[in-house]
Amino acid sequence: MTVEQTTTTPAPPALELAKVVKSFGAVVALRSGTITLEQGSIHALIGENGAGKSTLVKIIAGLYRRDAGTFRLRGEEVDFHSTAQSKAAGIAVIYQEPTLFPDLSVTENIFMGRQPTNRFGRIDRKAMRTEAEEIFARLGVSIDPDRITDGLSIADQQIIEIAKAISLDARVLIMDEPTAALSGVEVERLFAVARSLRDEGRALMFISHRFDEVFALCDTVTVMRDGSYIATEPIAETSVDELVRQMVGRDVAELFPKLPAEIGDDVLVVEGLTRPGVFHDISFTVRAGEIVGLAGLVGAGRSEVARAIFGVDPYSSGSVRVSGTALPKGNPNAAMTRGLALVPEDRRKQGLVLDESVSRNITLAIRSTLTKGGLLTDRAQNTAAAVWASRLEVKTAALDAETGTLSGGNQQKVVLGKWLATEPTVLIVDEPTRGIDVGTKSEVHRLLSVLAQQGIAILMISSELPEVLGMADRVLVMREGSLTGEFPRSEATPEAVMFAATADKEDAK
Amino acid sequence: MTATTAPPAKPAQPGSSAATRIVSHIFKARETGILIALLAVIVVATAVNPNFLFSSDGFRDLLLTPSLLLLVAVGQAIVIITRNVDLSVGSVLGLTAYLTGRLFIDIPGIPVIAVFLAGIAFGAILGLINGALVAFARVPALVITLGTLYIYRGINVAWTGSDRINASDLPAAFRGLGTGQILFIPILTIIAVIVLVMAAWVLRNLRSGREFYAIGSDPDAAHLYGLRVTRRILTAFVLSGALAGLSGVLYAARYGTVSSGAGTGLELQAIGAAVIGGVAISGGVGTVWGAAIGAYLLLTINRALPIVGIQDFWQRAVVGALIIGAIVLDRVLALRQHRKLIEAREDVR
Numbered sequence: 001m002t003v004e005q006t007t008t009t010p011a012p013p014a015l016e017l018a019k020v021v022k023s024f025g026a027v028v029a030l031r032s033g034t035i036t037l038e039q040g041s042i043h044a045l046i047g048e049n050g051a052g053k054s055t056l057v058k059i060i061a062g063l064y065r066r067d068a069g070t071f072r073l074r075g076e077e078v079d080f081h082s083t084a085q086s087k088a089a090g091i092a093v094i095y096q097e098p099t100l101f102p103d104l105s106v107t108e109n110i111f112m113g114r115q116p117t118n119r120f121g122r123i124d125r126k127a128m129r130t131e132a133e134e135i136f137a138r139l140g141v142s143i144d145p146d147r148i149t150d151g152l153s154i155a156d157q158q159i160i161e162i163a164k165a166i167s168l169d170a171r172v173l174i175m176d177e178p179t180a181a182l183s184g185v186e187v188e189r190l191f192a193v194a195r196s197l198r199d200e201g202r203a204l205m206f207i208s209h210r211f212d213e214v215f216a217l218c219d220t221v222t223v224m225r226d227g228s229y230i231a232t233e234p235i236a237e238t239s240v241d242e243l244v245r246q247m248v249g250r251d252v253a254e255l256f257p258k259l260p261a262e263i264g265d266d267v268l269v270v271e272g273l274t275r276p277g278v279f280h281d282i283s284f285t286v287r288a289g290e291i292v293g294l295a296g297l298v299g300a301g302r303s304e305v306a307r308a309i310f311g312v313d314p315y316s317s318g319s320v321r322v323s324g325t326a327l328p329k330g331n332p333n334a335a336m337t338r339g340l341a342l343v344p345e346d347r348r349k350q351g352l353v354l355d356e357s358v359s360r361n362i363t364l365a366i367r368s369t370l371t372k373g374g375l376l377t378d379r380a381q382n383t384a385a386a387v388w389a390s391r392l393e394v395k396t397a398a399l400d401a402e403t404g405t406l407s408g409g410n411q412q413k414v415v416l417g418k419w420l421a422t423e424p425t426v427l428i429v430d431e432p433t434r435g436i437d438v439g440t441k442s443e444v445h446r447l448l449s450v451l452a453q454q455g456i457a458i459l460m461i462s463s464e465l466p467e468v469l470g471m472a473d474r475v476l477v478m479r480e481g482s483l484t485g486e487f488p489r490s491e492a493t494p495e496a497v498m499f500a501a502t503a504d505k506e507d508a509k
Numbered sequence: 510m511t512a513t514t515a516p517p518a519k520p521a522q523p524g525s526s527a528a529t530r531i532v533s534h535i536f537k538a539r540e541t542g543i544l545i546a547l548l549a550v551i552v553v554a555t556a557v558n559p560n561f562l563f564s565s566d567g568f569r570d571l572l573l574t575p576s577l578l579l580l581v582a583v584g585q586a587i588v589i590i591t592r593n594v595d596l597s598v599g600s601v602l603g604l605t606a607y608l609t610g611r612l613f614i615d616i617p618g619i620p621v622i623a624v625f626l627a628g629i630a631f632g633a634i635l636g637l638i639n640g641a642l643v644a645f646a647r648v649p650a651l652v653i654t655l656g657t658l659y660i661y662r663g664i665n666v667a668w669t670g671s672d673r674i675n676a677s678d679l680p681a682a683f684r685g686l687g688t689g690q691i692l693f694i695p696i697l698t699i700i701a702v703i704v705l706v707m708a709a710w711v712l713r714n715l716r717s718g719r720e721f722y723a724i725g726s727d728p729d730a731a732h733l734y735g736l737r738v739t740r741r742i743l744t745a746f747v748l749s750g751a752l753a754g755l756s757g758v759l760y761a762a763r764y765g766t767v768s769s770g771a772g773t774g775l776e777l778q779a780i781g782a783a784v785i786g787g788v789a790i791s792g793g794v795g796t797v798w799g800a801a802i803g804a805y806l807l808l809t810i811n812r813a814l815p816i817v818g819i820q821d822f823w824q825r826a827v828v829g830a831l832i833i834g835a836i837v838l839d840r841v842l843a844l845r846q847h848r849k850l851i852e853a854r855e856d857v858r
């Protein structure tokens with residue numbers, strides 16, 4: 001009989017987005033966001049920075065409203081105006097940087113806004129605390145529910161976010177790059193929790209840049225590129241190569257135009273650099289014309305090393321030499337005169353004066369040389385800036401336009417221009433393409449390649465593995481404050497670098 | 510260094526009984542320090558001049574003088590906990606105090622309770638204006654309430670002119686509230702303490718109360734949590750305005766005379782009281798108990814210093830030093846706690 005078949009209609013997907021569009025002014029952040037999360041499944045969403053993943057997540061979370069397209073929860077159309085509505089519908093989003101209340105207790109953080117109350121509206125603290133303990137026990141973690149959340153590790157903060165989701169009985173759980181700042185053990189713990197949530201029939205979405213994690217955890221994968229949906233496949237039927245092709249949409253060689261450069265003598269020599277608790281015994285060299293990639297997880301201490309070399313941060317022992325002469329500790333001015341330049345990670349905060357004009361920003365580091373008789377004229381600044389703006393192809397309406405109005409990629413070019421104007425011999429770039437669209441990204445890469453060709457020694461810190469592997473002549477890997485690997489270009493495989501960046505010391509032996 | 514002291518309490522002590530937890534909580538509470546400071550001031554002043562405490566006037570003044578500031582400081586503390594500030598409370602008090610007098614003059618025989626309700630409602634409306642400007646226009650509270658400080662005071666001056674309310678304009682039953690006592694305790698103080706207890710209960714036990722802390726601790730996170738941030742901030746300002754309004758009515762009852770300058774400078778005292786009492790100016794931390802004790806400490810020191818023989822000029826400097834000292838202390842404690850928490854985390858690893 002076929003009666004059975006008619007009664008077992010398949011359960012509607014937990015969440016379904018189709019052809020969702022979102023634009024901000026003239027910029028289209030999401031052209032066609034499409035994804036279907038099934039119950040009891042972990043679905044990976046991958047794509048490069050700027051592919052539209054975060055916009056998609058924010059629409060699901062109720063932070064943005066879509067301009068067009070359909071959004072269904074368990075078969076029913078929804079339209080969220082606020083995060084509260086999304087939450088009430090059973091959606092929980094765990095961001096890369098958890099947003100907790102630092103001054104409040106762990107328990108309060110889990111239940112804020114919907115604490116258990118008695119009939120007079122009084123919060124039942126005992127019940128609240130007991131429930132928090134139960135959730136932690138279920139997750140198999142030990143976090144003191146009474147302590148304040150200030151000072152908790154990112155991993156523990158994420159566990160609190162997950163506890164929040166469980167206490168809400170969220171049916172859809174979205175994790176936006178949760179593993180970016182976690183160690184190997186912490187990732188395993190998170191995965192164990194994720195699997196148990198999946199087995200309870202919840203739908204999970206997992207965003208990550210790490211293919212090994214995607215393959216280890218997820219059963220389905222959706223690829224996005226430039227704000228558009230590209231493909232959805234069961235994880236068993238795809239491969240890393242195929243996913244990379246779908247993500248990038250072109251050959252990797254095209255994205256990372258590495259030009260042959262003549263490699264000269266040691267220019268930057270770092271020996272035994274140590275700052276207790278931050279980094280330990282860091283030694284390496286960068287030669288003229290060479291691009292050295294510094295890979296590792298967020299929080300491995302890479303930026304701190306760069307800042308110490310440049311003299312912004314202190315270090316307790318070790319030495320830094322540029323072209324043979326030792327740099328004094330903690331003196332960025334001396335570093336600049338010796339030909340060192342640092343393009344910082346957070347360009348908006350550390351690299352640019354956003355309210356100032358493009359030309360003033362470009363000439364910021366060479367003001368003293370442009371000053372004639374104590375006067376710094378706009379004309380002198382504009383002339384100097386024009387050279388670099390045209391060489392770097394900065395797209396701006398005018399050189400006296402406010403820098404804050406430029407796109408992320410063009411802002412990054414302005415920062416680069418500022419430091420190139422000092423004619424450095426060593427250029428340290430920290431995450432040079434973070435938050436930049438794919439097109440501008442390859443322009444920045446081409447630029448770095450050209451600079452290396454001109455004999456500048458480049459140290460490039462990057463968390464994007466393809467970028468490091470595509471650009472670097474040599475790859476250094478840091479993990480928890482120590483150098484854990486060094487690979488020449490020919491031996492730098494994604495597996496080798498990721499292993500050095502994540503593996504526990506015991507495993508590595 | 511710390512070898513002689515008891516080992517620092519571990520964050521997790523599953524074995525400790527509720528009683529020891531309460532004791533250690535009291536010892537660690539920020540409010541305890543300020544209470545001890547207050548008692549020390551009283552003891553020293555009394556040792557120099559026993560009348561400071563052991564005369565009926567002395568005892569009464571000790572309780573009575575800070576009562577009005579206490580009410581305003583409680584409202585201020587709630588606003589500061591949400592990471593805002595209300596600079597207009599002195600002007601709100603002045604305006605309400607004058608309104609109180611006018612009501613008694615213009616509507617002969619108006620019931621006292623009606624005047625109280627009118628004063629509280631009027632203060633709440635002025636607070637609502639502050640709150641709406643802050644919450645909807647998204648302009649920092651410092652700027653908005655600095656503006657309304659002058660606007661409200663300006664309205665007060667225009668309305669009052671050279672006129673003033675005199676004690677003879679007010680009914681005796683009303684004036685009795687400002688000076689009367691029940692079992693040696695001034696009625697004003699009883700009202701202030703009842704309000705304090707209610708506010709403390711709400712802040713500790715109701716969702717809305719906890720959300721004030723959450724919003725002040727991290728406004729962005731509060732938004733992501735889906736908390737009704739706008740409504741809570743509005744509520745905080747309405748409460749602050751209403752309490753300033755209540756103090757305005759009580760001001761008229763206590764002093765009898767109300768000119769257009771009533772309550773000038775009170776806002777800074779209220780902020781000072783809250784900060785001294787451990788309410789973090791950056792929001793999210795502190796209790797109204799702390800602010801209340803802060804109010805008592807601030808005004809008791811003011812009365813104690815002349816007795817101890819310190820000149821008028823230095824009295825203000827002492828108050829200033831107290832405020833800075835409290836902020837520095839809080840900062841040091843916060844940094845130490847932050848470091849301890851991080852160290853504890855590394856120990857576990």
